[in-house]
Amino acid sequence: MSEQPTGRVGLIWIQTLNGVIGAHGDMPWHLPEDLKFFRETTMGHPVIMGRVTWDSIPEQFRPFSGRTSIVVTRDHELAESLNAPTVHGVTSVEEAFGVAQASPGAEEIWVIGGGNIYAQTIDQADVAKITIIRDEQITGDTYAPELDENWKLVRTTPEAERDSDAGWLQSRTGLRYRIERWEKSC
Template sequence: MSRHGAVAAPSAEPGHRGERSPGTARVGMIWAQTSGGIIGNEGSMPWHLPEDMAHFKNTTWGHPVIMGRRTWDSIPARFRPFGGRTNIVLTSDAATAAEATSVGAAVVHSPQEGLETAAGAEGADEIWICGGGQVYEAYEPYADTAMVTVINIDAEGDTRAPRLPESWKLVLSEPAEGWLTAANGTEYRHELWERS
């Protein structure tokens, strides 16, 4: 992702990306999931994979990130807001809004307001959506790219990865075949999906 500029206005038709001029920002969604599509359970991730946390940091560093209240709450207090990035929290919860604002995050009340706030932030050539489930669903119509870490485990969970429509295509997998192996023995791979 490497385009620069402001975010395009959304299309009036749900589920379809609005037309973008050549200079508009790229909007990416980023998440990790089990092989079965689970991304969370009771406000946390049902795995421990430091390599994926490093991947998330490297991918989003220097760019605004947008998240919902549950994702914000799931981040340990000592790690929020994420450093090196404008943190934008989409919430209508007054307590979360006050806490997030007090530590330097921006608070917004609609997906469009989130994109407008991100467009004015440093590194806005790329805007990253980082959860949770309802937030991914809200931003999928705006997104160009999905960066997905697939973790080769089975786990119970109450939050599933977004279902990408048929207009999304897998364009890159690392490794191309099989799995990477984490230091703790967990198998995983990175997938890049793009809207065609």
């Protein structure tokens, strides 16, 4: 494990009630409101992602504008080829944090997936922004990381008890969702 970055490290993801975050290399839903939330949260800060997540982003949207994208891969050739002012390929999670630390907006570093990379970075994170889709039917093959007892739910948008039936937003797509902010207490 690398040294703790000096900036705040956040994880951001969207999941179903069952914890599904992906299927077949993509996300099995479209929630434009969450894309907006993602953009607002990460704008101006470095974002770290796994190679599978990078591959899932349509070419016209990558690298993201206004953010340094850091792509983790074990493929050294690919890492070397991802080398532009706003995108860097790296071959380890430790290197990813090092590059993020040296990037604009490093007071906040956002890990944006996928499941593999969340699992390897959750120990270094102190905040998680999680969009929950109120659905138990959507199936997938990639899951959100477990938040252990050190993590506390500090806010939901809209405000509601976690298991309450109330307090869900309605997407223009028809999906019901809400956004949770979790913080690690130690």
